[in-house]
Amino acid sequence: MIAIGSDHAGYELKKEIIDYLTRKGYEVKDFGTDSRETSVDYPDFGLLVAKSIQRGEYEKGIIICGTGIGISISANKVPGIRAALCTNCYMARMSREHNDSNVLALGSRVLGVDLALDIVDTWLKTGFKMDNHQRHKKRVDKIAEIEMKYLKTNAGE
Numbered sequence: 001m002i003a004i005g006s007d008h009a010g011y012e013l014k015k016e017i018i019d020y021l022t023r024k025g026y027e028v029k030d031f032g033t034d035s036r037e038t039s040v041d042y043p044d045f046g047l048l049v050a051k052s053i054q055r056g057e058y059e060k061g062i063i064i065c066g067t068g069i070g071i072s073i074s075a076n077k078v079p080g081i082r083a084a085l086c087t088n089c090y091m092a093r094m095s096r097e098h099n100d101s102n103v104l105a106l107g108s109r110v111l112g113v114d115l116a117l118d119i120v121d122t123w124l125k126t127g128f129k130m131d132n133h134q135r136h137k138k139r140v141d142k143i144a145e146i147e148m149k150y151l152k153t154n155a156g157e
Contacts, residue, residue, distance in 0.1 A: 002124075003052045003061040005031035005045035006108070007071065010064030012036060013108040013116055017062060020117050026124075029058065046074035050081045053102055061103040062120065068107035075103050079147055082140070087111065089122040096126035098136045099143075 002021060006014040011033055018028050031048040033040045042065040049061040061083075065071040068085045075083040083103035084095030087110060095101040104123045106116055129136050 001027040001029055001058055003029050003031060003049045003058040004063070005049040005061070006033060006064035007040050007042040007045055007066075008033055008036045008038060009042075009066035010071075010106070010108040013106065013111070013113065014062075014064050016113050017064075017116065017120055020120070042071040043074035046071040046083075047078065050075040050078035050083070050103060054078050054080045059102070060124070062106065063103060064106045064108055066107060066109040068105040068110070072103075072105035075105065079151060080144075082143065086119050086123065088115070089118055092119045092123040093126045096123055097129040098139070100128040100136070100140050 004014060004018060014030070018030060021028050029052070031052070032045055046063050049063050052058050053061050063071045063075055063083065072083045072085040075081050081103055082099055082101045083105050084091070084099060084101035085105040085107070086092040086095055087107070092104065095104070104120065106119065111119070
């Protein structure tokens with residue numbers, strides 16, 4: 001099951017993605033927002049999706065705001081989240097193969113629907129690349145180490 005959320009700017013693209021994924025047989029949990037009419041804050045929806053992944057309720061998430069920047073920054077504040085803002089299929093593939101991203105961020109004001117759906121498709125079909133030297137895993141582990149270091153520092157340790 002895929003967690004998905006957006007602010008008002010990403011609402012229409014989110015609906016397109018949900019319809020697309022549902023037709024392809026994916027189960028999708030929509031964390032909102034439910035309208036483009038009311039202005040809402042992207043950090044709220046980035047957090048809802050990110051926390052659901054952090055808790056292990058969902059393996060992957062998709063988040064959308066106008067540019068994808070704010071919502072990706074917000075989601076990346078949650079420990080264990082590796083949200084990747086992707087504007088093309090190459091970035092989507094690399095974010096999965098090399099960075100093991102677990103959240104895809106998209107910008108509704110910078111992507112057309114067809115390109116966004118291609119990016120989603122690429123991202124979902126690509127796995128984390130485990131090469132013989134484990135160079136990508138080593139790098140992802142370093143990201144987690146940085147995260148833990150600053151969590152401990154901020155906790156007063």
